[in-house]
Amino acid sequence: MSKKAILGHVFHAPVKGEFEHLVNACIEFDELGKISQVVTPDQHDYQSIVQKHQEQNTLTTLSDSQYLFPGLVDLHTHAPQWPQSGKGLDLPLFDWLNQYTFPLESKYKDADFRERFYPELVDTLIAHGTTTAMYFATIDNAASEYLAKVCKQKGQRALIGKVSMDEKSMCPDYYVEKSTEIALSDAEAFIQNIIAIDDKNGLVHPVVTPRFVPTCSTELLAGLGKLVQHYQCHVQTHASESDWARDFSHEKYQKTDVEIYHETQLLTRRTVLAHSIFLSESDKHTIKEVGAGIAHCPLSNMYFADAAFPLREAIDQDLHVGLGSDLSGGPIPSIFHACLDAVSHSRVREAGTNTHLMQNRGEPNTRVSFVEAFWMATHGGGLTLDLPIGVFQPGYLFDAIVVDTNAKHSQVRVYSDLDSPRDILEKIIVHTTEPAISSVWVNGNKVK
Secondary structure (H helix, E strand, C coil): CEEEEEEEEEEECCCCCCCCEEECCCCCCCCCCCEEEECCCCCCCCCHHHHHHCHHHHHHEEECEEEEEEEEEEEEEEEEHHHCCCCCCCCCCHHHHHHHHHHHHHHHHHHHHHHHHHHHHHHHHHHEEEEEEEEEECHHHHHHHHHHHHHHHHEEEEEEEEECCCCCCCCCCCCCCCHHHHHHHHHHHHHHHHHCCCCCCEEEECCCCCCCCHHHCHHHHHHHHHHHHHHEEEEEEEEECCCCHHHHHHHHHHCCHHHHHHCCCCCCCCCCEEEEECCHHHHEEEHHHHCEEEEECCCHHHHHHHHCCCHHHHHHHEEEEECCCCCCCCCCCCCCHHHHHHHHHHHHHCCCCCCCCCCCCCCCCCCCCHHHHHHHHHHHHHHHCCCCCCCCCCEEEECEEEEEECCCCCCCCCCCCCCCHHHHHHHHHHCCCCCHHEEEEEEEEECC
16 A cells, blocks of 8 residues: 655644644655654654655655644534624524524525535635534535535545424424424434445544434434434534523423433434533533533634633543534634634633622633643544544544645744744644645645
8 A cells, every 4th residue: 555755844732731843754644544654853764764755756845834733623613604604793692593594504405505605615614724524514404415525525524414403493484394203314314325425435424413402302302312323423412502501401301401412312422512611510520421522612602602611621621622613603714713712712711801800800720721722623623523633643544734834925923043832833823824724634635
């Protein structure tokens, strides 16, 4: 099996809270995109490996202005909401959904409409360095399967969920499943069709996707749980995103969202719970026990949650946690920006905002570092999804991006006499925009 290699300055975060900067490292990967070895100049076989790939014309060599990073992982994004990004963010969540989101999502049943926006969305996320995205699609099977085909064609690793929502009292009459039975039948057909779309490459994965507790009957949740157990597929949903969502579950079921998902077999090692702001200690214990994960969406939380996710505690308790853009509740399609937002969110939480208090304004010792945010955007995201991505180590898949500080319109400025490796990492996180990301690989294939 022929192999390729890339040589240059490498940043990654194999250990939570730490990072590695490897100078002139050579990363070798096979035809399936699996990393076979990572060698550095101090290793005895380094020169022979580099020379072999040079002679075989299988070596990509980066310049001193280019930095190799693991591909970014977006654990929570709403694909059909891309056209409304940046609109209506001053509204409460319920009004925003009904005035903007549900009318827009219902349009994707039209083939011309979905063909207009889904390719543009996937191109945009790839251009921003998102090599793996976990997508909420719509309730329409054909539209959701089309999104999977677009992701496969463009080479993005994608976990895609046809949304399930059958509770007619909580959904508009034009955008709701016809019945619980049809919802379950459609969900199973979607799983089977996604498996058929990409049965060899492992790029696209089906995801069981109950929108959230208020829009789903208990019969639907239980039925979806049985599908999850049968197909062993991923699950994504919203959990305890706001006071309203938390109170809804308590008032209607006298349970938390996590308890409901656990009882209906929807909480597994491959479950990603978006937001999860109002978790009880019992909820956290259950999440950790089953190995489920959390998608932290700091920017959309600022707009719609009216509360701050306790990220510091989640990290310290060793919960699986990564980052989500939450398009379009979070209007910026960049996981680097989500890193900055996560750090900023934690700093505001720690400092507090009430100027009428002379002391004890915030919650002490709750800040998160840029290195921790970078870990969540890469390795932490891969761990949350239970996929071998997010770090440059043998056995992992070569998903990577190149940040070029000399690229046209790059906003990243690095000064070798002033900036340490940590300085460079933090600058790249803060200042990288689309033009600075010169190349993107997924599964060892160059997709940008």
